[in-house]
Amino acid sequence: GQSLEQPSEVTAVEGAIVQINCTYQTSGFYGLSWYQQHDGGAPTFLSYNALDGLEETGRFSSFLSRSDSYGYLLLQELQMKDSASYFCAVNLYNQGGKLIFGQGTELSVKP
Amino acid sequence: DAGVTQSPTHLIKTRGQHVTLRCSPISGHKSVSWYQQVLGQGPQFIFQYYEKEERGRGNFPDRFSARQFPNYSSELNVNALLLGDSALYLCASSSAIGQETQYFGPGTRLLVL
Numbered sequence: 001g002q003s004l005e006q007p008s009e010v011t012a013v014e015g016a017i018v019q020i021n022c023t024y025q026t027s028g029f030y031g032l033s034w035y036q037q038h039d040g041g042a043p044t045f046l047s048y049n050a051l052d053g054l055e056e057t058g059r060f061s062s063f064l065s066r067s068d069s070y071g072y073l074l075l076q077e078l079q080m081k082d083s084a085s086y087f088c089a090v091n092l093y094n095q096g097g098k099l100i101f102g103q104g105t106e107l108s109v110k111p
Numbered sequence: 112d113a114g115v116t117q118s119p120t121h122l123i124k125t126r127g128q129h130v131t132l133r134c135s136p137i138s139g140h141k142s143v144s145w146y147q148q149v150l151g152q153g154p155q156f157i158f159q160y161y162e163k164e165e166r167g168r169g170n171f172p173d174r175f176s177a178r179q180f181p182n183y184s185s186e187l188n189v190n191a192l193l194l195g196d197s198a199l200y201l202c203a204s205s206s207a208i209g210q211e212t213q214y215f216g217p218g219t220r221l222l223v224l
Contacts, residue, residue, distance in 0.1 A: 004153075030209060030210035031210060033212065035215075040148075040150075040199055040218075040220070041217060041218070042114075042115075042201070042215045042216055042217045042218060043154065043201065043215045044215070045212055045213075045214060045215075048212060050210065087153050087154075089153070091209070091210060091213075095167055096142075096159045096161065096166040096167040096208040096209065097159075097205075097208050097209040097210055097211065097213075098144065098156045098159055098167045098169070099144070099146075099154070099156060099203075099213060100156070101153030101154050101155070102153055103151075103152055103153050104151075104152070104153050
C-alpha cells in the first residue's frame with residue numbers, strides 16, 4: 001500500500017526557520033505536493049516537486065529525493081499566521097493522479 | 112477569478128438519512144475530485160471525475176456515489192448515513208488528470224447525529 005509519514009506536531013518561534021519532513025512508501029507517482037490548512041478550512045496549495053531537488057516560492061521551499069523516498073517543506077522567517085496544519089501528498093501514476101495525503105503536521109508558531 | 116465553491120457549508124443530518132453535496136470547479140477545470148477529512152487526519156480520496164466520467168474511486172462503500180454534469184460541476188451523494196460519516200467533505204478541481212495540481216474548495220462540514 002501507499003503511506004506518507006509526517007511528524008504530528010512542530011513548534012517554533014517567530015522569525016525562525018522550520019523544516020517539516022515527509023517520508024513515503026508508495027509506488028510510482030508524478031510528484032510531491034504540500035498543502036497548508038488553517039483550522040479545518042480549505043487546504044491551500046503551497047508547492048510541488050516533480051523532480052528531485054529544491055523548489056523555492058518566497059518564504060517556502062520544498063525538496064524531494066526519490067532515491068531516499070523523502071521530502072521536506074522549509075518555512076523561513078516564520079510568522080504567527082503560519083500556524084496551521086501542513087500536509088504532504090503524492091499523486092499516483094495510473095490512478096488519474098489521485099492524491100494520497102500524509103496525516104498532517106500541526107505547526108505552532110510562538111511569539 | 113472564483114475558486115472552487117461548495118455548498119452547503121454546514122449540514123446536520125440524522126442516521127439513515129441521505130445527503131447531497133455540491134461543488135463548482137474553477138472556471139476551465141474539467142476534473143473534480145472528492146475527499147473526506149476526519150478530524151485530525153489527512154484528506155482521503157473518494158472519487159475523481161473527468162469529462163463527466165468516473166476516473167477513480169477510493170475505498171468507500173457503495174453508499175457513496177457521485178456524478179459530474181456537462182458544466183463540470185459535481186454532486187456527492189451519501190445514502191443511509193452513519194455516525195462515522197461525520198467529516199469535512201472537500202472538493203478539488205484541476206484542469207486535467209494526472210500530474211495537474213488540485214485546488215480545494217472550503218468544504219462541507221457534515222455532522223451525523
